[in-house]
Amino acid sequence: MRASDLTFALCEKPLAVDLCRQWHSRLPNVQRGPWQYAFAAYTPDGEVVAVALWNNPSARTLPHHWLELRRMACSPAAPKNTASRFLAWMARHFDQHHPEREKMISYQDTAVHSGTMYKAAGWQVEFVSKARVRDRSKNRVGTGRKYRSDANGVAPAASEKLRWAKALRPPRRKPLLEGLV
Secondary structure (H helix, E strand, O other), rough: OOOOHHHEEEEOHHHHHHHHHOOOOOOOOOOOOOOOOEEEEEOOOOEEEEEEEEEOOOOOOOOOOEEEEEEEEOOOOOOOOOOHHHHHHHHHHHHHOOOOOEEEEEEEEOOOOOHHHHHHOOOEEEEEEOOOOOOOOOEEEOOOOEOOOOOOOOOOOOOOOOEEEEOOOOOOOOOOOOOOO
């Protein structure tokens, strides 16, 4: 079987969450929600071989009309090039069905991934974060509250990340000078 034999579609969010927990290479602890979109890649026999979960960007400084791919995972049975074909299909889906969305982003953990799927799907690197180690043994500064724990361990937080981006169709906005001509 080849990746070109797969079909892609929206799927139930709990299915995508459960399969990410089974297949994700680095971050298997996936929250139940609040996911906005969930997708799956299906073989001709109906077997799911890849899933993806999308939401607004986790960084509060990024626009809410962007979308962030928070998790994508492929089964060991997924054919070669599944991930890049899946990314390309999801870009077309958002472009056609969600014209209010301007950009898709995703973060690559450089310690375990090379970014090949993003390159193949036409994404561009737009930001590189430095590796960091967080001391979460004390309370948050200025409060009596503890930090959230690193559910997937400290190693994922301590590696450099690349933010990949793919522009969608520009949002349809009215011209600023409309009616002044």
